Amino acid sequence: MAPPLSTASAPLAATPFASTSHRSIMSLLASLFFTWGFITVINNTLLPHLRSVFDLNYTQTTLIESVWFIAYFVASIPSARLIERVGYKKSLVTGLCVMAAGSLMMIPAARLPSYIVTLCALFVIACGITLLQVAANPYVAVVGSPQTASSRLNLVQAFNSLGTTFAPLFGAYLILGRSNAGTAEAGHVLTQAERLADAQAVQLPYLIVAAVLVVLALVIARYPLPEMHAAKSAGAAPAAAEERATHSLWRHRNLVFGVPAIFIYLIAEIGVANLFINFVALPDIGNLSHEQGAHYLFLLWGGMMVGRFVGSALMRTISAERVLAGASVGACAVMLVATFASGQLAMWALIAVGLFHSVMFPTIFTLGIRGLGPLTEKGAGLLIMAIAGGALVVVQGWLADTFGLQASFLLTAACELYTLFYALWGARATNAYAEA
Template sequence: MAAPIASTSISPAAAYEPGRYRSALTLLASLFFMWGFITVINNTLLPHLRSVFDLNYTQTTLIESVWFIAYFVASIPAAKLIERIGYQKSLVVGLLVMAAGSLGMVAAASLPSYGVTLAMLFVIASGITTLQVAANPYVAVIGSPETASSRLNLVQAMNSAGTMLAPLFGAYLILGRSKGGTAEAGTVLTQAERLADAQSVILPYVLVAAVLVVLAVVIARFPLPAMGAATQRLAKEERRNHSLWKHRNLVFGVPAIFIYLIAEIGVANLFVNFVSQPDIANLTAERAGRYLTLLWGGMMVGRFVGSAVMQRVSAEKVLAFCSIGAFVVMLVTVFASGPTAMWALILVGLFHSIMFPTIFTLGIRGLGPLTEEGSGLLIMAIAGGALVVVQGWLADTVGLQTSFLLTAACELYVLFYAVWGAKPTGAVTEPHVG
């Protein structure tokens, strides 16, 4: 079942006020920044929790799996909330839910408790899901369908700005203030040191909660335009004549998002552990966290560049090029060693940059009045990040470096989608706003 996106008609006057939409998109860009920032704090949080709770790779990646399971579980309830109370109020609720989860992380650190940590991360991710369900299609439908990929890549660049800064924040305030984060690889911590390390997440999450509350107040007071007719739901009787499954670009786009998320999250979550290994870069977790900034920085640069390139080159060609590049550097990561392997893994961020927003916009292309339901399915597919636990299991079973062959396989499906799966069938004329 698709998660519907609530919408209301937009007035003709508002439809031709581009300045009003630029202001709205600028504000929404702050949401993209914050959910990117909070999501990537996990990349420094995971090696920290692995040390605090003495976890293996499977247990460590399970933390991130719980995060992405929230996308599947909370997507439909979030969409129904939007339908019931409206787009703007739902954004406020999502931000407040994220703030509540962030404060819950303070309680988890005070205990400390692995179970409570999982529960609070699920709460934060549920709040992010509410934002994702509405914001991505909102950006995609405002403006010409031909430049939707370019527009979403541009706004997603702000998401990447958040992901680039988060590792520095986490490395300094979490890993840099803990014994496990500053110790050499293989150092065994005492129980007292683990309990002390657990407290280091309190300050970062208090700061995050405060920013989220302020942002919720700003969103509540801002005159956001309503979503346009392009996302209005069809009447039940008219809906019988339409089927999402006639649109090849959506049918293959849902697994493309799902599979791509396995690749992106696997790389990000295991990056610190990978480059910390003696035969790769032999870094402390704190220093490795700083290099993680380069991975996410590459994604930000790639989205800005991709946004410009897609003004002249088709989104499918850009996606195909990036999937081939990602496949090649992942093979280098697996079969090389030392700094070469580390820099290859960093470089994959540049190729991953345009994948999510481009697959998303290609997936909803030509859906017309079915855009809301197709968007819901694509957002639910973000739950693919939960399967990062499979790579955690592979890392425990065949070795961390070899486990990145799973990432390389994911890139091949994205290539298939770019070359064939993204070609629309049964396209509907799409109205657009602005």
């Protein structure tokens, strides 16, 4: 197995703040979380657009998102090494520049137009986001008091959800709303001239995205962020290093079953989001244009944002395992309704799954690292690596081509059953270290 892609490969050493306030730093970091959430979810409107432009089947369409998540696996180790070499601030700037370069690649991809060049451009953007994820998460954790690290991470994750909520509206207006396929009625067959014209629709939005990324990179480059460096292994406490060497991650059941829980959950979340617009456009479901469908996608992601606030409040009085179990049952139920019902009932059932999905990733992650003690960083790294599970959304694409789009959501329902198993049994910590 590859070495952990942890939030950092070694403990972080924080330096005291001198001239920069916590609030201004957190505002800047929150903008990063908003940005990569926004750009990631643009894909949900881009995929149905590319499906029409290149006349793709569902397998080819979902392969686009698979390439996106393969970047998490490919780029995470190089990202961690880059952070060790140049530090967190320069890595954040580099990540934004890589994303800007990938966004600009979408312009020649649209002019050609080329499915392969489009895949390459999106892979480059995803590599930049991976670098931001690996750098920004630990940076948020060490900027301030360790006692409030969890609170800070939840706060910036809320801004990430804000980005994912508004991205569908951006895509609906600037991509789907400006294309023949996006505004056409269901069943309309595009001519070759219309396909070529539609391909050009992505140039303006990605040019805007690239410009914003460059500006943000310049702001961070000039901003006096406190320097944080990965502590060298030679400087780590010998006792802690010896303790880590004598314990195995695989003795902790909550982690062993938590890694596949993250992996499987990502299949469910990404499958729903990427096929949502095509689903609600079906004549016997919503009979909507792609542009109209993107506005309903806004509700799906908005439900995830609301659900995170509700879940956070519930977990003050109810155990995380019980909240996760309830969310899993609810998600499985609405996915079965979406699979076997029709019309507005099926459409709103698929929208409702966002509310139940909202608490799954952060809750599984927290339960997965519980009780790991000195092994927490390595365990967190394995959980981050499991985000690559989103690449297997191509399996749902194949199911949609073979058995029908609606039937393919049975895969999502099956994924919810694993999260239920994890909540009821797999999340129980074994060989746990006492809480500090």
